[in-house]
Amino acid sequence: MEARRYIGGVERRARLALRQRLAGQARAATPEQVAESLVALHGTDPATVYLAVGARLADPAKAVPETERALYEDRTLVRMHGMRHTVFVFPTALTAVVHASMGLAVAARERAALLAHMAAAGAPDAAWLREVEESTLAALARRGQATAAELARDEPRLREQFVYGAGKSYEGLHRVSTRLLKVLGVEGKVVRGRPLGSWTSSQFRWALAPEHEELDTAAAQADLLGRWLTVCGPATEADLKWWSGWRVAEVRRALAAIGAEQVELDGGTGFVARGDAEPAPAPDGPWAALLPALDPTAMGWQQRDWYLAPEVRPRLFDRSGNVGPTVWWDGRVIGGWAQRPDGEIVWRILDEAGVGREARAAVEREAERLRGLLGTTRVTPRFRTPLEKELVA
Known part of the structure; x- marks a missing residue:
C-alpha cells in the first residue's frame, strides 16, 4: 500500500493563507471573489460578512459598498440558511447546491414542527397555512422586498398568533409571520433582503429566493464538500461532519463520490x-490579519490546535463555541481585538510564541486598515467573548 503523504501544521497554515485570501499577495478585488474562495461567509452577525470581506480585499474601503452591491443590487451573493441550520452568505450560483445538500431535510422538519405546534394550539390546519403561504409569496413578488409587517398589510392572517408550549415553562405566543417566513427560508423560497438600517443592522426585509433547479441531494452534497475541501483541506472526518452538520454516512458518501485522498495529519x-x-x-x-467574530477561517475546523493554542481558546470563544474577533500572525491565532465605544481599535497578544517586533508592526498595519473600513461605524459582536469584553472595558 502506498504511504500517505504527511501534511504538517506549517503547510496547512500556508494553504490557509493563500486559499482563504489572507496573505497580502492573495487578496481579492471583489466580494464575489472572496465568497467564491471561502464557499460561505457566516451571516448570523450581519457585520461579520462585511468585515470578513474587508480583511481579504486589496482595498478594504470597498468592503461595504461592494458587498451591498453584490447582495442587494446585482444579487450575485445571497443570504440564506445553510450548514447546521445557520444563516450564511453564499455565491448565488450555489443556491441550488446548498438548498439540496442542506435545506431539504431541515425544511421538512421545520414545516412539520410548525404544523404540529399550530395543531396543539387549536390553530387552523395545513390547508389554511398553504393559503397564507401562497398569498404571502404573491405579495412579496409584487413588492420585491418587504418586512413581515408590510407583508401582513397584504395578508392580514400573518398577524394571527397561537400559543406555543401551553402549560410549559417556555409557553409563549408565536406569530404566524415569524414562523412561516422561517419555514419558507429553509425551504429555499425566500431569502433575507436589504436591512432596514445600516450594514450592521439585523432587521432584514424579505425577498423571493433566486430561481434554481432541484438537484439530487447526494450529488449536491458531493459538490459542496468538494468545493469546501479544496479551500479548507486537509480536514478530518470530524471537521467535515461538524462543518456540514451531516451524518457520518453522508460525509463518507460524499468523500467517496469526489475521490478524496487520504493524508496523514498530526x-x-x-x-x-x-x-x-x-x-x-x-x-x-x-x-x-484581524478577523471578525464568526469569521469562516477561525470557525472552519472543529479540530483547531494547528492554528489555535488550546490555552488561549477559552478567552476567544463564548460558551456556545462562537469565536470572537481574532488577531492572526502567519497562520496562527495569537490574540484578539475589539472596538471601543469611541471607535478605537485595541488588540492584545495572548500567544507570544514567535511574536516579535515584525509581527506587532504588521498587526498594527492591519488595525489601521480596519479603522479605514469602519470609519465612524461602531461594531459590537453579537456573541461577546471574554477577551473582547475585557478590551472594550
Whole structure:
C-alpha cells in the first residue's frame, strides 16, 4: 500500500493563507471573489460578512459598498440558511447546491414542527397555512422586498398568533409571520433582503429566493464538500461532519463520490480533494490579519490546535463555541481585538510564541486598515467573548 503523504501544521497554515485570501499577495478585488474562495461567509452577525470581506480585499474601503452591491443590487451573493441550520452568505450560483445538500431535510422538519405546534394550539390546519403561504409569496413578488409587517398589510392572517408550549415553562405566543417566513427560508423560497438600517443592522426585509433547479441531494452534497475541501483541506472526518452538520454516512458518501485522498495529519487521518495531496506553495512571507467574530477561517475546523493554542481558546470563544474577533500572525491565532465605544481599535497578544517586533508592526498595519473600513461605524459582536469584553472595558 502506498504511504500517505504527511501534511504538517506549517503547510496547512500556508494553504490557509493563500486559499482563504489572507496573505497580502492573495487578496481579492471583489466580494464575489472572496465568497467564491471561502464557499460561505457566516451571516448570523450581519457585520461579520462585511468585515470578513474587508480583511481579504486589496482595498478594504470597498468592503461595504461592494458587498451591498453584490447582495442587494446585482444579487450575485445571497443570504440564506445553510450548514447546521445557520444563516450564511453564499455565491448565488450555489443556491441550488446548498438548498439540496442542506435545506431539504431541515425544511421538512421545520414545516412539520410548525404544523404540529399550530395543531396543539387549536390553530387552523395545513390547508389554511398553504393559503397564507401562497398569498404571502404573491405579495412579496409584487413588492420585491418587504418586512413581515408590510407583508401582513397584504395578508392580514400573518398577524394571527397561537400559543406555543401551553402549560410549559417556555409557553409563549408565536406569530404566524415569524414562523412561516422561517419555514419558507429553509425551504429555499425566500431569502433575507436589504436591512432596514445600516450594514450592521439585523432587521432584514424579505425577498423571493433566486430561481434554481432541484438537484439530487447526494450529488449536491458531493459538490459542496468538494468545493469546501479544496479551500479548507486537509480536514478530518470530524471537521467535515461538524462543518456540514451531516451524518457520518453522508460525509463518507460524499468523500467517496469526489475521490478524496487520504493524508496523514498530526494526530490522525485527513482528506484533501483529488490531486491536492502534493506540496502546496507558501506565501511570500509572514502575514497578519484581524478577523471578525464568526469569521469562516477561525470557525472552519472543529479540530483547531494547528492554528489555535488550546490555552488561549477559552478567552476567544463564548460558551456556545462562537469565536470572537481574532488577531492572526502567519497562520496562527495569537490574540484578539475589539472596538471601543469611541471607535478605537485595541488588540492584545495572548500567544507570544514567535511574536516579535515584525509581527506587532504588521498587526498594527492591519488595525489601521480596519479603522479605514469602519470609519465612524461602531461594531459590537453579537456573541461577546471574554477577551473582547475585557478590551472594550
